[in-house]
Amino acid sequence: MCLGFLFMMFRNLFSGYRSNTASGSAAHLIEINRQEKVNIEAALQKDKSLVRDIADEVSNGNLQEEQLLSYLRSHRKNWNADELFIYTYDGQCLNQDEEMQTNDQASQFAAEVLKNGEAFRIVKSKTEYGISLNTDMKIGDSRIAVVSVIHNLDRLVDEMGFSSFGGEGSVYLTRQNGARISSSGSDGTKEVYNVTSLFGNGDMQSLGTSGLSLADAMKNGQEAAFLFGGPGIQPEYVILTPVSVIGNNWFIITIVPEKTVNRSMNDFSRYVLRLSLLTFFLVILIFVLYFILYRRDNERYNAKIRKREQELREALTLANSANVAKTQFLSGVSHDIRTPLNAIVNMAGFLSGDLSDTVKAKREISVIQDASKHLLRLINDVLDMSRIESGKITFSKDAFDMNETADNICEIIRPLYEAKRQNFRCTKQDILHPAVLGDVLRLNQILINLLNNAVKFTPEGGNVWFTVTELKTLRAGTVPFRFVVEDSGIGIPESKLKTIFDPFSRVENETVVRTEGTGLGLAITKSYVEAQGGKIAVRSVEGKGSVFTVELYYSLDMNVEQRTEKKPAEITEQRFDGKTALLAEDNEINREIAQTILSSYGFSVECAENGEQAAERYRKKEAPGYDVIYMDIQMPVMNGYDAAKAIRASEKEDAQSVPIIAMTANAFAEDVEHARSVGMNAHVAKPINPDELIRVTAELLKEKDNRRKTI
16 A cells, blocks of 8 residues: 555656646747747748839839849849749749749739739748739830749748757648648658648647647637647647738647657756756855955955055155146246247237338347247157157168267357357267268257257356267177266256156256256157167266266168268259149138248149148149149148048049148147058148258159159
8 A cells, every 4th residue: 555655656746747847848849939930920021021122123213124133133142032033914924033934823823913912822832922013114025013022931941940959850830720831851850731630649738728729729820839649659749839921820830759858958957957066066165265265365465455555645645746747847838938939929019110120120030030949949849758758759770970960069059158158178089980870860859958958057158078989889780979968067966866857857946947948858868868779877966067978879881981972952952933732721821921932932832721622622623733732730621631531532643643741730740640641741840941841842742753754
């Protein structure tokens, strides 16, 4: 009796487990069927949209026969349709490849479409949706009546991956009475006329709450799930899902062996269980490790927090100091900029009332020019610092003579020390290899900065010494030079020596305050020296003077004997008579200045007030067109960058060869690079230096002429 009780208990437990498993598996299969339903309805609805799109194009267009067929082939490929048919009023039926179709029911289908405006039919496992046309377009000698799309449901079923569970399941697409329309291509799929005939020799158990039979579910168009089995029959899940397609009621019937579904579900359950157990043990292990390490790490963490707080306090102090330094720097720059501006503004006012007094007018003009040059130097210092901080500084490697360079620098400084009646001495020692390769312009800037400071901060009658020495080299092919600038000036306090090269630092005393400058000269000098792999050092005693020492390496000029000295043509010799320039400039005064400069060298100048007007003038200018284009950047309507791109993109013969020169106040390194990237050939910063402008123009026009001769 006990054995019987245990047997019944296990039987009931097994039955309950099987029932729960079956319900869960059925729910999973129902979701698959629902997705298949959405895919089928969407695919056939897409066919309907395709035909309507073609009908609209054909009815509203005026296509020739070959254009129409090409249009149909393109749409068939883009929409992934099986075939597109054209029906004519004389009973012909052709596909998109102009192949004649011999379907006996074609005329009947076309007549139905013409009668109702549209029609849908199923021929074996293919669907066809057609729509009538209102057009005079012809194929051959007959007017087109109908266009339709064909969809192979077997291909649709296979493409959507209906062969589920490793090919052990079967999927059928049927009419409402169970008649098969299409089926999956898996090995287990049976070829039957009516799918309901597969369930005649077994029992069909409903897995839903409705308790409907298979026949009732199909009759009512309802979704249902069943477990089919019986003596000698392997149990199978049967899932029924209704599909509504263009007025037709179909069903998706999925049949999958119970063992296949349960195996997949059981494998998944075991995987989830193992993962859960592993996760649980990992969490416990992590918790234990955390508890063990907590005390040891807690003190270390607190120490880091204390250290970080100290670093933040120091960083805050440093940031506040930097902000104070920047504020002081900007205040000094503002003062230094306003000083020459004051001279320019007031002297210009004096000049307007003193035009009759030639001597006085010349003196006032001289003051304006000197103040303008000083203002430009201030701005250039700020821009140089910006280039250095952006990391976009580059150095050239040109041939030059160190003896000549030193002599030229001394000549540049001569008016400054003579004006202060100072004793200046220039010494060159052991220069055995004067011919070198390097960036001579940056060397000039370094040394002139140091010598300017020496002269500025040395009182009248003081001493300034400049020494250039060639050192012994340890690297073949290179020559090291030491440049020393020494003065008997005011000197630098010891407390300021560590910050003398900082960009936002100036020594503050009465002499410095009265001396014009941005305080950027030494910062720029140090950056240039170190960027070239050199060294700079300073020694100073307050009240006695300073000594700045720079050491730089230069490459030997191995080809010095082969070089022939070619003296460049003087700018004043350049003439551009007979050449035409296009000037794009929105500011009237700047336009007048540039036009005056260019006209004085023989140019015929045409002006545009914005980039759009410049591009339009270029496109309309008849041959031979403009010889050169000068382009401002910041202009209304269209800026200079976009105008240059528009010119380069035009179809004119010289669109790629006409020189375009940016002539702008945008003078940062990134502005120069941006001008180059949009197709401009050169960049000249405002205020315009006439000599520089003419030099750049002459070089570009010479290059253009050389290219033309080569071609």
